Amino acid sequence: MPPKKDIANLLIDAALKLAAERNWHDVTLIDIATEAGVSVADCYDHCSSKGDLLRRFVKRVDREVLADIDSEDFNEPGHDRLIAVIMARFDILSDYRPALRSIINAGGDLGPADGLRAIKTHFGAMRWMLEAAGFQTAGLHGSMRVAGLTAVYAKTFKHWLDDDSTDFGPTMAYLDRELSKAANWDRQVEKGFGRASSICGKIGKRCRNFSFKKPSRDGDATPAETPSDQATSSTTNS
Structure with a gap:
């Protein structure tokens, strides 16, 4: 029996091997356990x-990509x-293309719950990439970047599956074009957030000024009226 820590990887490798050999929909967990x-x-x-x-x-795959990153990069x-980073990911996946084609053709064979988990996993993977x-991925702008890269990656992935070149040059050229388009969109979003922040700041300032100058009830000092102003007013009236 293999060590407990290796069982998960044995199951993953067995699942991918079976996916490359037959329809992914027909592969069962029992088949995977037997193969492993x-x-x-x-x-x-x-x-x-199987979705798990x-x-x-x-x-x-995420970990393999991240383990290869050098600070000088x-x-x-x-x-x-x-x-x-994305091309390094495709290089790692290249040995599994027959299996991935089978899995894609079967739509992953995922139910609704597994489908949602798969989306979450891919969003997490793109955030790490x-x-x-x-790139910054925090906040609303960061989440939009993650969603944008997820869409770019999905389109490039389909292109890569049919790329029979030895160096994946066509895939890299396609990715370059799609990322350039996404970068233009990202700059527009960044400008939009900057303008929105400026407008919100001005609105907030006006609201504070309005609150400061708001008339008070009879007999009460207004926010703009200081105790010394009240004393001066009382002396004048008397």
């Missing part, structure tokens, strides 16, 4: 579904870093 050489009970302990194994595979322009390339 682990008991059904151990399979149960390490995964809840796919999410673990995505996380494994951050001296390059962000656009180039992002291309390098952006961070690895030196």
